[in-house]
Amino acid sequence: MSPTDTTLLVIDVQQGLDDNTPFQGGHRNNPQIEHTIPTLLTLFRTRNLPVFHVKHNSRDPSSTLHPSHPGNAICPFAAPSPSRPNDEPLYTKSVHSAFIGTSLEADLRARGITRLFVCGLTSNMCVNTTVRMAGNLGFEVFLVEDACATFDRVGHDGVLRRAEDIHAYALSDLHGEFCTVIKASDVQGLLGN
Numbered sequence: 001m002s003p004t005d006t007t008l009l010v011i012d013v014q015q016g017l018d019d020n021t022p023f024q025g026g027h028r029n030n031p032q033i034e035h036t037i038p039t040l041l042t043l044f045r046t047r048n049l050p051v052f053h054v055k056h057n058s059r060d061p062s063s064t065l066h067p068s069h070p071g072n073a074i075c076p077f078a079a080p081s082p083s084r085p086n087d088e089p090l091y092t093k094s095v096h097s098a099f100i101g102t103s104l105e106a107d108l109r110a111r112g113i114t115r116l117f118v119c120g121l122t123s124n125m126c127v128n129t130t131v132r133m134a135g136n137l138g139f140e141v142f143l144v145e146d147a148c149a150t151f152d153r154v155g156h157d158g159v160l161r162r163a164e165d166i167h168a169y170a171l172s173d174l175h176g177e178f179c180t181v182i183k184a185s186d187v188q189g190l191l192g193n
Contacts, residue, residue: 004112005112005113005114005115006049006113006114006115006116006117006191007044007049007050007051007052007108007111007113007115007116007117008040008041008044008049008050008051008052008116008117008118008119009051009052009054009098009116009117009118009119009120009130009134010037010041010051010052010053010054010078010119010120011054011098011118011119011120011121011126011127011130012054012055012056012065012120012121012122012126012127013033013037013074013075013077013078013119013120013121014055014056014065014071014072014073014074014075014121015064015070015071015072015073015074015075016063016064016065016069016070016071016072017064017065017071017121017122017151018071018075026151026152027151027152027162027163028149028150028151028163029149029150029151029162029163029164029166029167030146030147030148030149030167031149032146033119033121033146033147033148033149034075034077036119036144036146036147036184037077037078037119037120037147038077038078039184040117040119040144040147040184040187041078041081043187043188043191044117045081045084047191048087049087049191050087050088050111050113051080051081051084051087051088052088052089052091052104052107052108053074053078053079053080053088053089053090053091054090054091054092054093054098054102054104054120054126054130055072055074055090055091055092055093056092056093056094056126057072057092057093057094058072058094059094074090078120089107091103091104093126096125096126096128096129096130097126097129097130097133098126098130098133099130099133099134099137100133105137108139113139114138114139114140115139115140115141115142116134116139116140116141116142117142117144117187117190118130118131118134118141118142118143118144118148118179119143119144119147119148120147120148121148121149121150122148122149122150122151123148123149123150123166123167123170123171124150124153124166124167124169124170125150127143127148127170128170128173128174131143131174131178131179132174132178134178134179135174135177135178135179136178141178141179141180142179142180142181142182142187142190143171143174143175143179143180143181143182144182144183144184144187145167145171145181145182145183146183146184147184148167148171149163149167150163150166150167150170151163151166152166153166
């Protein structure tokens with residue numbers, strides 16, 4: 001794997017999806033993402049590799065992710081570095097996929113990027129949709145399971161599903177079809193020396 005064709009894609013790590021903000025039940029799995037994502041950012045930044053950031057701008061004025069709410073802001077631990085504006089672009093979207101309504105695909109291709117390491121929120125929504133599209137577009141995708149998370153959710157049948165189960169199901173559906181699911185501890189080895 002050549003580092004020059006590789007990027008980290010950080011999806012929707014926003015204050016409105018913070019573990020302390022009730023969202024679809026309030027309980028989030030993988031509380032360690034506040035440490036795992038910064039570790040990944042440091043790894044990519046110290047190797048001078050690009051990091052592409054994505055932020056969700058909800059169209060629903062009542063959503064915590066609507067631009068008029070403080071929850072729309074990116075969590076400080078995952079924010080783009082102001083000292084790397086060309087290497088840490090920010091894309092805003094209003095749908096689940098980071099590829100719809102943005103120049104993300106064209107920008108990745110223009111830079112010769114073919115491999116994506118993906119992290120962010122939420123495993124079963126925007127991360128899932130973006131990973132599926134990336135795989136369908138021909139990118140090699142590595143989904144970092146301990147740098148993604150989701151929330152408890154009540155299903156159509158009224159049954160509460162735990163975040164841990166939803167996360168596991170979402171990644172199970174993606175692995176081997178659209179991406180390779182890995183742990184954060186695997187990333188450095190995959191990047192090489």
